[in-house]
Amino acid sequence: MNNNILSLKKNSFNIESQKSFYIEKLSLKNFRNHENLNLNLENTSILIYGGNGCGKTNILEAISLLSQGKGLRKANIENFLKHEDTLNSEYKAWGINVDFVGPNGRFNIGTGLKNTSSKKSRIARVNSDYTSLSSLGKILNISWISPQMCVLFLSSMSEKRRFIDRLTFSIDNLHLNRVYRYEKLFRQRNKILMQSSFDHTWLNTIETQISQLSIAITARRLDLIEELDNLYKKELKNNSLTEHFPSVGIMIKGKVENLLIDKPAAEVEDYIKLELKKSRSNYDVFIPGPNNASIEIFNKKNNKNLDISSTGEQKLLLISIILSHARLLHNKFNMAPILLLDDIIEHLDKKYRFALFLEISRHPAQSWFSSTSKDAFSQFPSFIEKINLPKIKESFNGNYHFRNGDI
Numbered sequence: 292m293n294n295n296i297l298s299l300k301k302n303s304f305n306i307e308s309q310k311s312f313y314i315e316k317l318s319l320k321n322f323r324n325h326e327n328l329n330l331n332l333e334n335t336s337i338l339i340y341g342g343n344g345c346g347k348t349n350i351l352e353a354i355s356l357l358s359q360g361k362g363l364r365k366a367n368i369e370n371f372l373k374h375e376d377t378l379n380s381e382y383k384a385w386g387i388n389v390d391f392v393g394p395n396g397r398f399n400i401g402t403g404l405k406n407t408s409s410k411k412s413r414i415a416r417v418n419s420d421y422t423s424l425s426s427l428g429k430i431l432n433i434s435w436i437s438p439q440m441c442v443l444f445l446s447s448m449s450e451k452r453r454f455i456d457r458l459t460f461s462i463d464n465l466h467l468n469r470v471y472r473y474e475k476l477f478r479q480r481n482k483i484l485m486q487s488s489f490d491h492t493w494l495n496t497i498e499t500q501i502s503q504l505s506i507a508i509t510a511r512r513l514d515l516i517e518e519l520d521n522l523y524k525k526e527l528k529n530n531s532l533t534e535h536f537p538s539v540g541i542m543i544k545g546k547v548e549n550l551l552i553d554k555p556a557a558e559v560e561d562y563i564k565l566e567l568k569k570s571r572s573n574y575d576v577f578i579p580g581p582n583n584a585s586i587e588i589f590n591k592k593n594n595k596n597l598d599i600s601s602t603g604e605q606k607l608l609l610i611s612i613i614l615s616h617a618r619l620l621h622n623k624f625n626m627a628p629i630l631l632l633d634d635i636i637e638h639l640d641k642k643y644r645f646a647l648f649l650e651i652s653r654h655p656a657q658s659w660f661s662s663t664s665k666d667a668f669s670q671f672p673s674f675i676e677k678i679n680l681p682k683i684k685e686s687f688n689g690n691y692h693f694r695n696g697d698i
């Protein structure tokens with residue numbers, strides 16, 4: 292592939308500057324290094340650029356929090372409040388507020404700290420009504436790629452599982468709730484087991500719920516992987532743009548996954564319950580379930596596993612998964628996700644940069660890039676609004692109005 296071929300192909304694809312799903316207004320208050328930031332945007336792709344540490348990733352992270360979970364940095368809630376305010380004993384709240392526009396209209400969505408309870412947690416509001424974080428997924432979807440993702444991927448299997456769980460959440464909004472509940476039940480069970488004598492009926496109830504959730508979580512993950520696989524086989528196979536990113540295979544292996552192939556769910560559930568019972572008195576017993584599943588991600592063309600791929604190859608696999616998952620959501624729910632692409636350009640060579648630019652140009656939802664410079668984006672094949680973050684903080688008091696170009 293060279294750029295000439297790509298520029299020829301470019302004409303045969305629907306390059307669309309105007310996005311059907313976009314953030315029209317973003318306001319951050321006391322969020323990390325942004326005391327007051329207001330961006331007024333339009334339905335185009337966005338580039339936030341500026342030197343290291345000016346707060347680009349913080350903006351992307353804020354957007355990622357318009358979804359259930361800990362966001363793009365997997366941060367704890369205490370870290371979000373702007374430091375000076377934490378140091379001043381005076382209490383200030385932090386918050387994120389957006390106007391999101393999609394085919395179903397305009398929604399004002401906010402999230403911030405719930406300060407009434409002793410346990411710190413996040414709350415969400417849609418058009419001034421309180422709502423659960425999980426139900427935000429019915430209004431908008433958000434996906435991201437960050438430089439830390441590959442590093443985390445290699446370091447632990449649990450990170451791979453979390454990644455798959457986040458992708459699964461987009462096709463079933465209750466999935467993360469199930470995962471959190473599963474973990475909570477395990478903690479409760481461990482507490483009970485540490486007591487010298489325990490209530491067997493209560494333990495039975497907890498273990499029944501754990502077994503049911505094991506099946507539900509595993510089944511939803513397998514559904515996602517099957518849907519992605521079908522997409523690669525049917526649609527993306529003949530797509531001359533996506534072929535530049537590798538076709539990715541994902542496999543989940545584990546006892547429960549194996550059993551579900553040819554046994555009814557009820558039978559597998561009973562098996563898990565039995566194993567849980569056995570492990571009550573013996574901590575060494577392996578407990579089959581979603582937290583013991585192993586996930587393999589590989590390039591379908593050469594069967595090379597993500598774990599033994601180069602950093603560059605890993606990035607391509609990751610991009611491929613996120614782009615195909617975005618396509619899946621659009622096909623399935625007519626709901627393309629907002630894409631957050633943190634520092635991604637720096638890690639791609641020229642041809643892959645351009646391939647990514649083309650994919651993003653025809654993605655029906657707004658994408659947000661962050662980069663230290665805007666230079667590479669002169670190649671962007673459709674319109675992209677380029678925002679110089681340090682400049683709007685210094686010269687415009689943190690208030691930005693769409694410029695139709697860049698500042």
Ligand SMILES: Nc1ncnc2c1ncn2[C@@H]1O[C@H](COP(=O)(O)OP(=O)(O)O)[C@@H](O)[C@H]1O
Pocket residue numbers: 322323324325341342343344345346347348349350370371372373374375661
């Ligand atoms: N809670 C916080 N309060 C104030 N500043 C913070 C907070 N958390 C992070 N920062 C600052 O934000 C900056 C990093 O922002 P980041 O968005 O990662 O920059 P970049 O533009 O390089 O992506 C650092 O200077 C860091 O000290």
Ligand SMILES: [Mg+2]
Pocket residue numbers: 347348349633634661
């Ligand atoms: Mg950054």
